[in-house]
Amino acid sequence: MTSRYIAIDWGSTNLRAWLYQGEQCLESRQSEAGVTRLNGKSPAAVLAEVTQNWRDGATPVVMAGMVGSNVGWKVAPYLSVPAHFSAIGERLTSVGDNIWIVPGLSVSRDDNHNVMRGEETQLLGARALSPSSVYVMPGTHCKWVQADAQQIHDFRTVMTGELHHLLLNHSLVGAGLPEQAVSAPAFSAGLARGLASPDVLPTLFEVRASHVLGNLPREEVSEFLSGLLIGAEVASMRDFAAREQAVTIVAGSSLATRYEQAFRAAGREVSTVSGDAAFQAGIRSIAHAVAN
Template sequence: MTTNYIAIDWGSTHLRAWRYQHGVCTDSRQQEAGITRLAGRHPRDILTSITEGWERQVPIIMAGMVGSAQGWCNVPYLPCPLRLTDIASMLTRIEENVWIVPGVSVGGDRCNIMRGEETQLLGAWQQVPASLYVMPGTHCKWARVEEGRLQRFSTVMTGELHHLLLNHSLIGQDLPLQITDQQIFIDALNQTLHGGDLLPRLFEVRAAYILGQQAREAVSEQLSGLLIGAEIAQMRRLYGQLEAHRVSIVASPQLGARYLTALNFLGVNADLLAGDVAFQQGIRSIVNDLGN
C-alpha cells in the first residue's frame, strides 16, 4: 500500500494540492492557477511551484480539467456505465511518477461529461454507498450508482446561471451587498420545487424589488431558491421518486445545506458529505490500487 503521495485537484479556475505522508495529510496548498488561468505558463511549471519543498519522488495523482484539451494532456473520457473502482486502472501517465485521472462521458441523446467529479464520486461511494449522488457546484452533477457501477449522470448549470443572473443580467443590475436569509431562500424554493415555472419567476424577482415588495439585498437568495427548486424538480422527473433512493449530497457544508433543505421538503433524507474529503478519499483509493 502506498502511503506517501500528492493529490491534485486542478479545475478551470483553481488548483489545490495535498501532501500525504504515511497516509496522513501533512500540508495543503491552493492557487488561483486553474487551467483557464495559465497565462502562458506550462502546467509542469505550475505543478513545480505548488509542490515546492515537497518530496516529489512519490506518486502525483491529478484530476479535473488538467486532463482536458486545454490542460496538460487531453485524456480520453471513459464511457458510462463504468465500475467506479476500474478508474484506477485507466490513468494516463504523463511523467515518470505523474498520472491524470480520466473523466467520464455519457453518449446518446443525453450527452454529458465530467472531469474531477468522478474522483470525488469514487470517494463518496466508498464513504457512503448511495444510489443517487448530488454534487452541487458551478455545474451540479446528479449521478446514479448501482452496486458501485456509475450508470448515468446529468449536469445542471445552476451555479453558473445564478452567477450570470446576479452579475450580468438586468435582474442583478446595481444591487447592494446581498444578505443571507434562509426564509427568503425557502419561500423562493417552494415556488419551483413542485414544478412551478422558472422563467417567468426570474423576471418577477426584479419586479418585486422595483415595486418595493422585496428587499434589493435579497435577490441572491431568491435566485438561489428558484434555481435549486427548479433543478430538483427536473431531476425528480428524470430519476423518478427521489424518496426511493439513498441520496448523498457531496459539497461544501454551506452549499450542501441548501440542497439538503430542498430535499427535506420533499420528504427525502440525504447524507451530507464534504466535497474535499470525498475527493481525497477518491485519490487515496486510486493510489492504493496503483501500488498493488
Template sequence: MQTYIAVDWGSTHLRAWHFEHGQCINTLNLPCGVTQIAPGEAPDVFTRHIAPWRTGNALPVVMAGMIGSEAGWRAVDYLPCPLSLDNLGERLCEVADNVWIVPGLKQELDGEYNVMRGEETQLLGAMQLAPAHCYVMPGTHSKWVGVEDGQVRRFDTVMTGELHHLLMQHSLIGKGLPPQVRDDAAFRHGLETGINTPSLVNRLFATRAAWVLGALAKTSVNDALSGLLIGAEVATLSRQYRPQQVTLVASEVLTPLYRQAFACLNITVVECAAQAAFLDGIRRINDARY
C-alpha cells in the same frame, strides 16, 4: 501506498495535499485553475508549487479535474458509462514522471450527451463513505448520478451555480443591486417557488420585478435567486431519478441549502463532505496502482 500527493486542479483553483505515511503534512490552495493560467503553463505551475514536495521526482502525484481537459496539462480520455469506478486506477494518464491524471466520464445515451471531470474521483470516495443509488453533487455544474450494482449507470448536469453567477453578474436581475445580505426567508420563498414551478422561463424575470416593485429587498436578491434555482434543480431531477434517499456530496456552504430542498420533497439526505470524498477517491485510485 500511503505517501503521495493528491491534486484537485479545477477551472479556478489548484488544491493539493501532501500525504506522508497516511498523514497530511502539507496543503495548497491557489487561484491557479486552468482558466486562470496561460495555455501550456500548467507544467510550470506544477514545477513551482507542487514539485518541491517531491523527493527526487519519486513521490507519486495523482491529479483530477479540469487539468485533464483541453485547457489543462493534457486532454485525457473520457471513459464511457456504464462503468465501475474501481477501474479508474488502471486508466490513468501519465503526463510526467510518476505524475498522473484521472480520466473523466462520458455518457452517450439515446442522443443525449454528458461529461464530467473531477466529480468521478469525488464519487469514487463517496461510494465508499456513504453508499447510495443516487448521488447529488452541487456546484457550478451540479451532478446527479445513478449507481446500480457498483456501476455508474447515468448522470445529469445542471448549471445551477453558473446560472446564478451569470444572472447576478450579467443580467438585469442583478444589475444595480447593493451588497447582498443573508436572508433565509427570501431563500425559503425562492426554494418553494422553484419546487412548485420548476419551469423557470417566466419565474426568473419575476425575481427582478419583485425587487423593482419593492416586494423583495434589494439586498436579498442573491438568496431569493439561489432558492429559486436550487428548488427547480431538485424538483426536476428528483422526478427523473425518483430517489427515496440521496447521498449529498457537498461543501459546508451548499449542504444546508440542498438539505432544505430535499426536505420539502420528503427525501432523506445522507451527507458526505466533498473534500473528504475527493481525498478518499484519490487514495483508492493511488492504492489501485500498487
C-alpha cells in the same frame, strides 16, 4: 510505489495539493495557477513549484480535474458510462515520470450528452463514505449521478450555480442591485416557489418585477433567486432520484445546507458528505490503485 504520494485537485482557476504518507496528510498547499491562469508557465513548471521539496522521481503524483481537459496539461480520455468505479483508477493518463491524470466520465446517447471532470474522483470517495443510489454534487454545474456499489450508470448536469451567477450579474434580473445579504426567509420563499413551479422560465422576470415593485427587498434578490433555482432543480430531477433510492449530497457546508433544505421540503431524507473529504478519499484510493 512508496506509501508517500501527492494528490492534486487542479481546476480551471485554482490548484490544491496534498502530500500523503499512507493515510496521513503531511502537508497541503494551494495556488491560483489553475489551468486557465498559468501566466505563460508550463503545467510541469507549475507542478514543480507547488510540490517543491515534496517529491523525488519515485513519488507518484495523481491529479484530477480540468488538468485533464483540452485546456489542461494533456487530454485524459473520458470513460464512457456505464463504467465500473474500479476503471477510474485503471485508466490513468501519464504526463511524466510517475505523474498521472484521472479520466473524466461521459455519457453520449440521443437523450443525454454529458461530461464531468473532477467529480468522478469525489464520486469514488463518496461511495466509500456514504454508499447511495443517487449522488447529488452541487456547484457551478450540479451533477446528479445514478450508481450502485460497483458501477456508475448515468448522470445529468444542471447549470444551477452558473445560471444564478449569470442572472444576478449579467442580466436585467440583477441590474442595479445593492450588496446582497444572507436571508433565510428569502431563500425559503424562493425555494417554495421553485418546488411548486419548476418550469422557471416564466418566473425569472418576476424576480426583477418583485424588487422593482417593492415586494422583495432589493438586498435579498440573490437569496430568493438561489432558492427558486435550487427548488426548481430538485423538483425537475424527481424522476432521476426515485423515492425509494438513497440520496447523498456531496458538497461544501454552505451548498449542502441549501440542498438539504430543498430535499426536506420535497419530502426526501438525504445523507451529506463533505466535497473535500470525498475528493481526498477518492484520490487516495486511486493512488493505492497505482501502487498495485
